[in-house]
Amino acid sequence: MAADRIPTHEALALQIKRLGAEYVFGLMSEETAQLIASIDSCGVRFCSARHENNAVAMAEGYASASGRLGIALIGRGPATANGLHGLVYARKTGSRVLVLLGAGTDAPPNPNGFGPDTKALDASAVLQGAGVRHMVAHDPESAPQMLAQAAAAASHGLMALLLPMNVLNGMAPASAGCEAIVLTAPSRQAAPREAAISAATALLQRARKPLIVSGVGAHRAGAAEAIARLADHIGAALCTTMKAKDMFRGHPFDCGVLGSFSHSAGRRLIEQADCILVFGAGLNQRTTSQGTSLPAGTPLIQVDISREAIGRWLHCDVAVAGDARAVAEALMAAVPPRQEEDKMLRSDGNRRILAEYRPELDFEARHTPRTIDPRTVGVELDRMLPADRNVVYDAGNFLSVAAYVSVPGPAHIKQASDFSSIGMGFGTALGFACGDRHRVTVLFIGDGAFLMTMSELETAAREGIPLVIVLMNDCAYGAELHFLKLRDMPLATTQFPDIDYAPVAEAFGFRAATVRTVEELRRLGGLLAAPDGPVFIDCKINGAVAAAFLEETAPKRSKT
Numbered sequence: 001m002a003a004d005r006i007p008t009h010e011a012l013a014l015q016i017k018r019l020g021a022e023y024v025f026g027l028m029s030e031e032t033a034q035l036i037a038s039i040d041s042c043g044v045r046f047c048s049a050r051h052e053n054n055a056v057a058m059a060e061g062y063a064s065a066s067g068r069l070g071i072a073l074i075g076r077g078p079a080t081a082n083g084l085h086g087l088v089y090a091r092k093t094g095s096r097v098l099v100l101l102g103a104g105t106d107a108p109p110n111p112n113g114f115g116p117d118t119k120a121l122d123a124s125a126v127l128q129g130a131g132v133r134h135m136v137a138h139d140p141e142s143a144p145q146m147l148a149q150a151a152a153a154a155s156h157g158l159m160a161l162l163l164p165m166n167v168l169n170g171m172a173p174a175s176a177g178c179e180a181i182v183l184t185a186p187s188r189q190a191a192p193r194e195a196a197i198s199a200a201t202a203l204l205q206r207a208r209k210p211l212i213v214s215g216v217g218a219h220r221a222g223a224a225e226a227i228a229r230l231a232d233h234i235g236a237a238l239c240t241t242m243k244a245k246d247m248f249r250g251h252p253f254d255c256g257v258l259g260s261f262s263h264s265a266g267r268r269l270i271e272q273a274d275c276i277l278v279f280g281a282g283l284n285q286r287t288t289s290q291g292t293s294l295p296a297g298t299p300l301i302q303v304d305i306s307r308e309a310i311g312r313w314l315h316c317d318v319a320v321a322g323d324a325r326a327v328a329e330a331l332m333a334a335v336p337p338r339q340e341e342d343k344m345l346r347s348d349g350n351r352r353i354l355a356e357y358r359p360e361l362d363f364e365a366r367h368t369p370r371t372i373d374p375r376t377v378g379v380e381l382d383r384m385l386p387a388d389r390n391v392v393y394d395a396g397n398f399l400s401v402a403a404y405v406s407v408p409g410p411a412h413i414k415q416a417s418d419f420s421s422i423g424m425g426f427g428t429a430l431g432f433a434c435g436d437r438h439r440v441t442v443l444f445i446g447d448g449a450f451l452m453t454m455s456e457l458e459t460a461a462r463e464g465i466p467l468v469i470v471l472m473n474d475c476a477y478g479a480e481l482h483f484l485k486l487r488d489m490p491l492a493t494t495q496f497p498d499i500d501y502a503p504v505a506e507a508f509g510f511r512a513a514t515v516r517t518v519e520e521l522r523r524l525g526g527l528l529a530a531p532d533g534p535v536f537i538d539c540k541i542n543g544a545v546a547a548a549f550l551e552e553t554a555p556k557r558s559k560t
């Protein structure tokens with residue numbers, strides 16, 4: 001072997017180490033096994049998932065929590081097909097994720113030259129069809145450098161790199177791609193146009209009751225403080241999208257989340273607004289409750305770094321393209337301060353409405369003898385779990401619980417539903433927990449999604465990932481149950497047996513409990529206040545409680 005050449009899998013492993021990677025998440029196939037062994041040998045932790053989808057979701061969750069590059073490594077053919085759900089999900093999140101995939105070659109797959117290649121899959125065509133940007137390493141010589149390029153490209157969202165078997169099994173230069181790899185930050189357009197600021201100023205000056213809606217874009221721009229200052233300056237009330245939940249927690253005029261996850265006190269102020277100023281929020285169907293959450297006909301100013309996001313789902317009267325913080329500061333300078341007595345939304349009455357809001361008084365709890373109202377589960381766990389926490393949600397009817405569970409801020413809430421799929425929550429939560437080991441990560445997941453991904457119980461326990469899993473168990477595909485119910489259809493196909501999963505989680509090494517009543521849940525206070533290892537709670541919930549976002553999509557019934 002020439003001294004200056006090493007096996008490609010070793011060169012690639014060294015390149016991954018040079019990227020500064022802490023973890024590679026993945027699942028082994030024969031063509032990637034040597035690369036995985038090399039990665040592990042060079043001191044980068046290979047964290048093995050039990051399904052390729054979950055491996056990709058782990059990389060996404062890690063990237064999302066840490067802001068660093070999340071790397072997944074999965075095999076070719078069936079492994080690639082298995083990972084496709086995760087790949088599309090990761091693309092939709094926009095997180096910095098690099099997925100390395102084994103790939104086939106035209107040569108017969110086994111050394112004796114016999115075929116056929118039963119794992120053959122046109123991965124390029126599949127990835128292209130799925131809208132996943134990808135590169136192909138064509139030769140061992142350039143593969144390490146290509147990996148560096150793919151990692152740099154992943155700064156702007158998901159990038160996949162196909163590593164064919166002949167490349168992985170070849171020899172690469174030992175010194176390939178030694179230069180430092182710099183991940184570029186997404187470029188931000190700093191200053192808004194003056195004309196846009198004047199138009200927005202004119203509307204805000206005329207408004208008596210302005211409302212500011214902030215989304216995750218405002219959070220990413222670090223605009224929370226500037227927006228709160230602007231709100232105080234013009235006498236606006238504040239609210240956020242679900243993705244930016246608790247951005248203004250503690251502010252006396254924080255109305256909470258807008259739309260499907262809103263609360264009654266916040267809505268009382270929101271419905272009074274006579275001008276809406278939106279920062280970094282896409283205004284999707286849940287934020288707008290299918291277009292009904294904001295007072296009809298109210299002038300709307302939309303600020304977004306991306307021009308395409310402006311006016312996309314809701315009318316917009318004034319568009320301001322620019323960085324949320326820069327725009328908030330520009331408006332602060334341009335709009336004259338409003339006198340205290342003219343801050344109509346900031347009346348003592350409105351202050352009291354918000355201060356007196358108690359989540360448990362916002363609904364009439366519907367427990368049954370053997371189940372808890374899902375909203376009560378949220379209210380109780382909000383008090384019981386450590387306040388400094390990350391919360392990750394899978395998707396389903398149970399998601400209504402999210403309205404009642406607070407977080408330290410938008411960096412600590414993650415909904416794994418960018419693909420509107422179930423089953424992405426478990427992997428995402430595992431990766432999120434790896435990306436932020438300073439606080440406990442709590443996963444809320446329905447029994448349907450849990451059964452899709454429960455193999456990862458083993459991963460959590462093996463890797464010592466401190467995860468609290470709250471299984472919102474209604475023994476049903478609840479979202480589908482309510483979908484059919486709202487359309488007067490039979491429900492039997494959506495319902496499943498009542499199985500206790502706590503012993504299953506216990507077998508994997510979790511501390512686990514089953515709860516059917518509020519009293520049983522409260523008894524877990526000690527376990528939940530400071531969890532020191534993986535914890536699993538099978539919460540038997542009343543599936544009859546439908547989430548607002550499902551009811552909002554129900555067909556309109558004609559009056560008889």
Ligand SMILES: Cc1ncc(C[n+]2csc(CCOP(=O)(O)OP(=O)(O)O)c2C)c(N)n1
Pocket residue numbers: 395396397398399420421422423445446447448449450472474476477478479480
């Ligand atoms: C991958 C995938 N398969 C199926 C669906 C359709 N679907 C949406 S919600 C849901 C039910 C989920 O059940 P569960 O996880 O128990 O949560 P629940 O709705 O009961 O709260 C299903 C099957 C989907 N969105 N994604």
